[in-house]
Amino acid sequence: MLEARSMEFTSAKTYARVENNLLKAEEWGLKALEKEPENSFIAFFLAKEVFLPQKKQKKAGEMLILASSLPDSRLEKPFRLGETRYKTVHQVLKLYSNDFINFAISDYNQKDYLSAMEKLNIAIELDNKNSAAYMFKAEIEYEQNNKLEESIILINKAIELSKNDNEKNEFHFKKIAYLRKEKQYEEVKDMLTDFLTNSPDDIAANRELFLLYIDMNLLDKAINIGSPLLEIMEEDPNIAMDLISETAYNLGICYRNKASEIYNNIITYQSDTEKTNEKTNDLIDAANDTKELYQIAKDYFQTSTNYDENEISNAKELKKNMRKMRKKIDNDIIPLLEGFLK
Template structure:
């Protein structure tokens, strides 16, 4: 009786208030079998609260309907394009998708109009309607990041992963946050998770490459760069980034080697061990600079338009090689010769 009265009030009388009153009674009515019958909550969600734009109640009733009997057949099946929607589970998902798009797009518009507080409220409603949508959490986290609130952004990402622990985008977002905090091992592990679940892992793999570099794991970084190049052999940006890897390695060693070279020049009796180390470092600098130059050339060949950054990087690496060849390596050889130190 309660359910029939509710549907009559909504469909024939167009009286949503009466429909809601009878629908709420039907939720717990023995006639409607509250344990196994999903009709009453599905009706309230789709024919009462949705028309009232009461999205919080829509979400609540859809949840109840799905929990009661997701496989129950709909009273009025329908089609989405060519796809038939015949069960409560299919109907619930269809309405979640349909209404989520509206709410989420509204939130994006509010952000564009800089009505951030209103946008955040809309996103929270979107989360209620469709909690598994990663865009909810990434957009909300982006708002927090814009406000430099890393803790709130991290909490938001964790909320999203609680709803869907295979969301690549949210693992990447968390990794970005840990990277900002200089927590390199946590960032590395989260980028690996993001890559595991990503349909397009390339951009995340490039980020991971620089985490390995920042961790000082140069051997791993070089191995990983080779893996990336095998996977994406025609990617100009990747060649450029691998060039940057070798450029950074060259510059890091160059700073140390020049400091040690200056120390040698200040010694009355130069240390044979330090001479050997400086010579080895100078050769590494030249080798890394040469590798960087070659990768920058590869990037230049693949780039559609001339890139001034690439050209500058090539010139810089050529200059570093020339300094090693013309100044530093000959100088360290002269010091070694005077000190009676044999070099390879």
Template sequence: MTIKRNKILFLLFSIAILTITGCVSSSMEYRSATTAARSEKNLKKAEEWGLKALAIEADSSNAHIPYFLAIEVYKPKKNWVKMAEMLDEAVRRNPTQQLERPIVIDRDNIFLTIEEGVKTYREEEWSKLYNLSVEYFQKDEFELAIQNLGIAIKMDPSRGESYGTLAALHLQKENPYKAKEIALVGSKNAPRYSLNYQVLADIAIKAENLDEAEKYYETAIENTDAPGPIMRQLIFLYIDKGETQRAIEYSDVLLNKYPNDPDLYFNIGVLFQRLALEAFDPARELYLALPNVPTLDDVKPVFDRFSNSRKYAYNARDYFLQASDLEIEGDGSSGRAAIEMRKLMKQIDEIFVPSIREIARSQNIDLN
């Protein structure tokens, strides 16, 4: 019953279109092309006649010709590049021209114009091409994935996923120049797609242009429904910029936004772990280089660095433990990280701080 109703709808709309617009004049070449494709099932002949029809000056505004070549010749031949070119040409010629064969999906989805038909086929073929690219990537067939994503971009230039994924692939293959070129085009053609800006931020970080990276991360956050992972990257960027307090304050913002996210607690733990080690390593070097008769200016910086390292290690351990508590199926990494921070604190408490206090006492140095 549904199929029959759709056929009736199709006929009614076809009759209505012919009544309103009249028959579009067509050349002998175009009629020969459609006959070859539809009746003779000869795609080679259909392509030859179709290309001749395409070149006729009098029919230069007839969008049916490139649309026919795209859908009835190049699509069945799986020539996606030519199909994309003909879809572009059809829209360029006359986007509002009525389709010869309206597309009837159901009662609420009936497409009548060239522009609507092109959009429908773009979406369908783009999905196939993109999914195939993902399959190639999962099989480590990167060159095929790159090639296919390039075709996907031609098929539907408005889909940001193609640019972002292709740019990320080039970045993975250590080609930042190509990655940046593609991501910039993607940010222009699909400005609401976040991954393009993330790739641009990653490239800027590799080039040590941290201010530019920050701007791209902020734009990426504005253009995604799931900003959490990008916001976490921004925390580490603040650390790289030497803006430790800003990173800590931003961590608090994230915790208020995602209070039950174990990954967030773990990443903030990593942040404080990094701060702890960045304070500990120079402190140890300064400690080992203390002169036999040190002054206040020698001892106090070492003591302060170890104190900061312990404070950060304590915070790191706390966040790792909270991550471990929130994890449902963790791999134990949070617990192991907490143990490492506990070891670092013990080393500071039992070895370095007592030794420094003894050195200070022997030289009548006040560390307070």
């Protein structure tokens, strides 16, 4: 293993560690690397002690990647982290992978998505088994670049490398969410069905299936999943209140939409040229059923409001609207239908 011993490198270390002159340290460090181009410790030194303190993260990444391609070198000061003792440059490089994920997060928050991707590529170069780096790249590819296919490839890689079941499930659900947004409903349903076969009580999976059925406008199936799911979520102290609020809200929407379908059929009946007492009585019964559906929707919107700490939804307004619709059925629709009876 090579050890740095040139005068240039000695000068670089002095400028960095004693004089705190990082520009001079950079100048002499690069000269040292020219003199000892096979010495990975010099590249590592430039990354760790010169470029990173100057927030020149891309240059630091380039130096770390360069160090990984050169013959291994001893560290000046070996150290222990957990059960592992680190003695060489190559051993240490993987530890910097998560740092570059953090740099990518900072870039992402500044909406510099190109720079974020560059940092994630460095993270993967330093540790090609870092599942979080692949997952973050997948999110940027889909959410910012609108590239579903590339995103799914990256998510599959992240799933393959996932460290535990919780991480694997998190990545699976992200994949499901993206596919659902792209209306690839049958694939999503198959994935969720397979998952729920082994974990039928999983809240996250049942919630995704509930949302899927809503997207597919399969309201009865959505309600059959969502109603017991809401009860379970309310009893689980680990479930965030905004998720409970959202589930109750979506159940309210399901019942409102079911009621609206019947209501629209009743309105259409006004122009029916072949009205009969049998049809009319059936629609009077349907109008009463619609009232009940609006009441259930109103109750779910109230539940949603109870859990909506930040009052970000329009559940209160929808609750008022459900009450108005019930009154309209009593005051206008049922009397109108009764007037059609012969």
